Amino acid sequence: MNASITAEAVAALRQERIYVTQPYLPPLEEFLPYLQQIWDSKTLTNGGPFHQQLERALCEYLGVQHLALFANGTLALVTALQALRVSGEVITTPYSFVATAHSLLWNGIKPVFVDVEPHTLNLDPAKIEAAITPHTTAIMPVHCYGNPCDVEAIQKIADNYNLRVIYDAAHAFGVQTQTGSVLAHGDLSVLSFHATKVFNTFEGGAIICPDAKTKQRIDHLKNFGFVDEVTVVAPGINGKMSEINAAFGMLQLQHIDKALARRAEIDARYRALLADVPGIRCLPRGSQTVANHSYFPVLVESDFPLTRDELYQKFREHDIYARRYFHPLISDFPMYRGLPSANREHLPVAADASSKVLCLPIFPALDDGSVDRIVDLIKREVRAAVALVAA
Numbered sequence: 001m002n003a004s005i006t007a008e009a010v011a012a013l014r015q016e017r018i019y020v021t022q023p024y025l026p027p028l029e030e031f032l033p034y035l036q037q038i039w040d041s042k043t044l045t046n047g048g049p050f051h052q053q054l055e056r057a058l059c060e061y062l063g064v065q066h067l068a069l070f071a072n073g074t075l076a077l078v079t080a081l082q083a084l085r086v087s088g089e090v091i092t093t094p095y096s097f098v099a100t101a102h103s104l105l106w107n108g109i110k111p112v113f114v115d116v117e118p119h120t121l122n123l124d125p126a127k128i129e130a131a132i133t134p135h136t137t138a139i140m141p142v143h144c145y146g147n148p149c150d151v152e153a154i155q156k157i158a159d160n161y162n163l164r165v166i167y168d169a170a171h172a173f174g175v176q177t178q179t180g181s182v183l184a185h186g187d188l189s190v191l192s193f194h195a196t197k198v199f200n201t202f203e204g205g206a207i208i209c210p211d212a213k214t215k216q217r218i219d220h221l222k223n224f225g226f227v228d229e230v231t232v233v234a235p236g237i238n239g240k241m242s243e244i245n246a247a248f249g250m251l252q253l254q255h256i257d258k259a260l261a262r263r264a265e266i267d268a269r270y271r272a273l274l275a276d277v278p279g280i281r282c283l284p285r286g287s288q289t290v291a292n293h294s295y296f297p298v299l300v301e302s303d304f305p306l307t308r309d310e311l312y313q314k315f316r317e318h319d320i321y322a323r324r325y326f327h328p329l330i331s332d333f334p335m336y337r338g339l340p341s342a343n344r345e346h347l348p349v350a351a352d353a354s355s356k357v358l359c360l361p362i363f364p365a366l367d368d369g370s371v372d373r374i375v376d377l378i379k380r381e382v383r384a385a386v387a388l389v390a391a
């Protein structure tokens with residue numbers, strides 16, 4: 001038999017790989033006119049026309065006052081801390097992407113990890129006060145999976161102790177609560193437009209701030225501290241978003257509502273199909289009035305026939321690449337685990353969630369058939385276990 005035919009047959013049998021996410025990309029031909037404009041203007045960066053357009057358009061779309069674009073979300077986090085001159089200790093969550101705490105270390109700040117709430121997996125306000133010391137200057141919570149933090153309770157504590165609040169809002173693009181955009185809370189909020197996020201500019205990020213003066217300081221900090229050709233007012237970094245990324249953002253904005261609507265459909269389908277599956281618990285929806293369905297986390301409980309890691313492995317055998325967000329906890333990484341606050345005994349809710357969570361694939365191009373295939377794999381395990389008990 002011809003070897004290449006065999007390989008083709010195998011490839012045909014093999015189902016398409018499904019990753020936890022797939023970046024949203026508009027049709028390429030729609031982007032070409034934007035590239036033509038950049039080629040014509042020869043303005044590639046340094047706050048060019050697309051950069052200015054995207055800042056205005058995002059303020060309008062998100063319903064926020066001021067926004068400064070960045071090359072990525074991590075530089076935006078690092079710069080947000082610089083903008084408010086945060087130092088000493090900052091209270092944060094261990095249940096996040098590692099960049100949250102890394103932004104503190106890059107500023108020479110000591111992270112102090114505090115446990116999360118069981119229903120949102122966001123920083124637990126009831127546990128913050130006990131972690132405050134004379135060195136504490138700020139709180140850095142995360143709107144995990146786009147579910148809003150208890151912003152009122154956090155602000156109350158911040159006001160009582162004169163602390164700054166910087167939200168890592170990397171998951172929270174477009175999320176609204178009863179009072180409007182979730183990004184309007186705290187002193188600053190930081191977005192990521194990384195390829196894997198709900199709204200992507202390939203790489204990108206932004207800081208949302210409430211007043212023009214802070215926006216100006218942030219704009220100086222992201223451009224080496226330059227105010228004009230000969231004046232440097234701060235030891236700034238190069239955090240600027242390029243014109244290509246900003247132009248792509250303008251195009252993405254035309255597609256975002258459609259992309260978010262498809263995510264909502266997938267979320268609803270998962271919830272309906274998984275509702276009666278024993279041992280699989282969907283994270284309840286948070287307090288948002290408008291969600292972005294950026295992730296679809298489930299908790300694999302002890303009454304499910306497989307452990308979380310066994311299910312993760314089973315999915316991989318079937319070409320489904322679900323991800324364990326967030327495992328390990330940030331506090332378990334080598335540069336953090338020596339901190340007293342990294343002790344798992346003080347972080348039982350985060351540790352428990354980290355051992356049970358699995359984020360199922362969710363992205364606009366995921367079709368209903370693929371959602372059903374993913375759910376069927378889960379249900380097959382339950383049926384197999386029931387058959388085993390009956391035999």
Ligand SMILES: *Cc1c(COP(=O)(O)O)cnc(C)c1O
Binds near residue numbers: 074096097100194205
């Ligand atoms: C993605 C992400 C970041 C980092 O953003 P980049 O744009 O990739 O630098 C920070 N925090 C959280 C919670 C994230 O998910």
